[in-house]
Amino acid sequence: MTLGTWLALFVVLVVAAEAVRALRHRGLRQERWRRFFRHRTTSWGLGILAFLIIVALAAPLIAPFDPDRQLDILHLTNQPPSWTFLLGTDFLSRDIWSRVVYGARVSLGIGALGALMAVSLGTLVGALAGYYQRWIDAVLMRGVDVGLALPRIFILLMAVALWDGLPFAALVIAIGLTSWFGTSRLVRAEVLSLRQRDFVVAARALGADTGRVIFRHVLPNAAAPIIVSAALGVGNVLLLEASLSFLGIGIKPPGASWGNMIADGATSIYTAPWATLFPGLAISLVVMSLNAVADGVRDALDPREEPA
Amino acid sequence: MTASVLLRVRDLKTYFVTEQGKGTARAVDDVSFDLYPGETLGIVGESGCGKTVTSLSILRLVPEPPGHVLPGSLIEFEGRNLLALSAPELRAVRGNQIAMIFQEPMTSLNPVFTVGDQIAEAAIIHQHLSRRAARARAIEMLRLVGIPDPEERVDHYPHQLSGGMRQRVMIAMALVCHPKVLIADEPTTALDVTIQAQILELLDRLQHELGMAVLLITHDLGVVAGHADRVVVMYAGRVVETAPTDALFERPAHPYTEGLLAAVPRIDAPRARLHAIPGQVPAATAWPPGCRFHPRCPYAWDKCVAQEPPLLDAGRGEPGSHAVRCWLLTEPRRRTPQA
Numbered sequence: 156m157t158l159g160t161w162l163a164l165f166v167v168l169v170v171a172a173e174a175v176r177a178l179r180h181r182g183l184r185q186e187r188w189r190r191f192f193r194h195r196t197t198s199w200g201l202g203i204l205a206f207l208i209i210v211a212l213a214a215p216l217i218a219p220f221d222p223d224r225q226l227d228i229l230h231l232t233n234q235p236p237s238w239t240f241l242l243g244t245d246f247l248s249r250d251i252w253s254r255v256v257y258g259a260r261v262s263l264g265i266g267a268l269g270a271l272m273a274v275s276l277g278t279l280v281g282a283l284a285g286y287y288q289r290w291i292d293a294v295l296m297r298g299v300d301v302g303l304a305l306p307r308i309f310i311l312l313m314a315v316a317l318w319d320g321l322p323f324a325a326l327v328i329a330i331g332l333t334s335w336f337g338t339s340r341l342v343r344a345e346v347l348s349l350r351q352r353d354f355v356v357a358a359r360a361l362g363a364d365t366g367r368v369i370f371r372h373v374l375p376n377a378a379a380p381i382i383v384s385a386a387l388g389v390g391n392v393l394l395l396e397a398s399l400s401f402l403g404i405g406i407k408p409p410g411a412s413w414g415n416m417i418a419d420g421a422t423s424i425y426t427a428p429w430a431t432l433f434p435g436l437a438i439s440l441v442v443m444s445l446n447a448v449a450d451g452v453r454d455a456l457d458p459r460e461e462p463a
Numbered sequence: 464m465t466a467s468v469l470l471r472v473r474d475l476k477t478y479f480v481t482e483q484g485k486g487t488a489r490a491v492d493d494v495s496f497d498l499y500p501g502e503t504l505g506i507v508g509e510s511g512c513g514k515t516v517t518s519l520s521i522l523r524l525v526p527e528p529p530g531h532v533l534p535g536s537l538i539e540f541e542g543r544n545l546l547a548l549s550a551p552e553l554r555a556v557r558g559n560q561i562a563m564i565f566q567e568p569m570t571s572l573n574p575v576f577t578v579g580d581q582i583a584e585a586a587i588i589h590q591h592l593s594r595r596a597a598r599a600r601a602i603e604m605l606r607l608v609g610i611p612d613p614e615e616r617v618d619h620y621p622h623q624l625s626g627g628m629r630q631r632v633m634i635a636m637a638l639v640c641h642p643k644v645l646i647a648d649e650p651t652t653a654l655d656v657t658i659q660a661q662i663l664e665l666l667d668r669l670q671h672e673l674g675m676a677v678l679l680i681t682h683d684l685g686v687v688a689g690h691a692d693r694v695v696v697m698y699a700g701r702v703v704e705t706a707p708t709d710a711l712f713e714r715p716a717h718p719y720t721e722g723l724l725a726a727v728p729r730i731d732a733p734r735a736r737l738h739a740i741p742g743q744v745p746a747a748t749a750w751p752p753g754c755r756f757h758p759r760c761p762y763a764w765d766k767c768v769a770q771e772p773p774l775l776d777a778g779r780g781e782p783g784s785h786a787v788r789c790w791l792l793t794e795p796r797r798r799t800p801q802a
């Protein structure tokens with residue numbers, strides 16, 4: 156790695172840490188933000204996510220090599236981590252650090268968009284089923300049963316067969332459309348218990364229409380489980396993308412995603428464990444950070460909790 | 464009273480379909496009453512007699528299913544049958560012309576919004592105020608209901624307020640649009656006695672300031688005595704007696720009313736065991752035949768079991784002002800307990 160990339164990496168680290176520190180400092184004045192930052196892990200999670208997002212955005216500055224280039228297929232395959240190859244090289248002599256950096260773009264993108272889509276869809280369906288009950292509930296929930304019963308990989312394989320290699324957007328949509336069933340069950344259960352609460356009846360007595368009752372009175376009270384499910388959802392989507400890549404139907408090679416890096420590295424896991432370890436570590440880091448941040452958001456959204 | 468009727472309830476029947484095999488619960492069965500502009504009408508009765516279902520039926524808030532208001536019922540507000548309104552028309556009445564406050568101030572406020580947001584909501588819905596204007600309105604309402612430091616309290620969450628304060632907030636929410644009718648369903652039951660008195664006084668004051676009619680639903684005869692102009696006594700889903708408050712307390716005509724009054728401890732009477740009406744309200748799925756009160760009535764005779772009495776004019780005061788659902792009116796000499 157050159158001095159320039161080290162410098163860029165250092166700057167990114169400092170910017171991420173500083174951003175979180177500034178936010179925290181500013182936030183301490185407001186009760187809601189104070190609750191958000193109550194746990195140290197929240198700050199760490201936020202910092203790590205900020206770091207990874209900046210890395211993804213600034214990938215060309217931070218990656219020392221072209222992520223897809225085979226540097227020297229004769230002499231530089233499966234190199235262990237060193238000062239030149241920070242995280243080593245893979246079986247095609249590609250620099251793993253560069254691939255992790257560029258893979259962050261793809262993986263974080265798919266994770267965020269896929270989970271966002273899945274949670275929105277799941278929340279909407281769950282809210283409708285739970286609020287309207289009767290035949291709407293029956294129809295939607297039977298649909299969800301079918302969705303849960305069908306193996307997701309199978310559906311995605313069919314999608315791949317139809318499109319012959321999924322473009323990024325199609326992959327996001329395919330993942331989003333097949334990942335919302337669990338969330339809808341969760342939201343439906345919350346809505347079922349919330350819709351009979353006194354304040355919901357009181358809102359109706361004030362003349363609020365159904366949309367207002369659902370989106371202003373019912374769902375905000377279900378925010379905690381929805382947010383937690385979204386955070387877990389991102390992790391699931393990352394893992395799903397990994398398994399799709401493993402089957403060869405995720406991000407097309409040579410493009411890098413954390414998932415297909417793990418898949419690529421799996422063949423040489425005994426000789427070059429770093430090829431699977433580091434993208435795997437990146438996925439774990441994202442999932443753990445998201446959970447920490449989700450905990451903070453849940454605390455911030457619940458005004459009944461007194462600040463510590 | 465010669466003023467035109469503001470809210471006319473006729474033959475209201477609200478039934479609930481229960482689990483298989485247990486039949487239909489006739490929670491409200493043929494209830495009729497009138498509410499005039501500016502007056503307070505008290506509805507009293509024990510738990511399970513249909514008071515709350517009556518109040519929910521007026522704004523069509525009865526959960527459906529299992530509940531439903533039977534066709535043939537009439538709830539007329541300013542000449543319009545609320546039961547025939549479309550959903551948008553009904554929403555325009557709710558919170559705007561007819562507002563409601565609930566029994567439990569602890570659970571009737573949304574825990575995730577500030578009280579200011581919640582008070583402003585009705586103003587935003589019905590008067591399309593901007594957020595700024597609505598906030599100003601919320602502060603004004605908080606001041607009106609006697610909450611100190613309204614500018615500060617407006618940003619508080621419900622959990623930061625005491626029970627009495629929350630009930631004041633509920634009242635502020637209900638009155639934002641200056642409704643013509645306020646339905647108060649046991650507004651003070653969940654509060655302690657001193658706060659109870661304050662809230663009722665507040666309601667009286669606001670009623671005079673805003674000139675609205677109040678439908679005061681309560682099981683507490685003391686509350687009725689102090690605050691209602693007329694009273695409807697309900698038992699087992701039926702109106703059993705309706706009278707001006709003074710007349711009801713001086714000369715209760717229905718044995719049930721009599722029993723209720725005898726069960727109130729009095730400060731001026733010699734101390735003795737408090738009277739209790741024997742038994743309890745029967746299940747709404749199986750009202751007794753004939754007069755629904757006969758199993759608990761000290762005067763009951765064969766006729767009471769065989770046939771249910773209609774509402775009879777007690778023949779006191781203005782014609783029709785005091786009505787009683789009891790055969791004793793036709794045979795007053797029987798008003799001596801059997802055995």
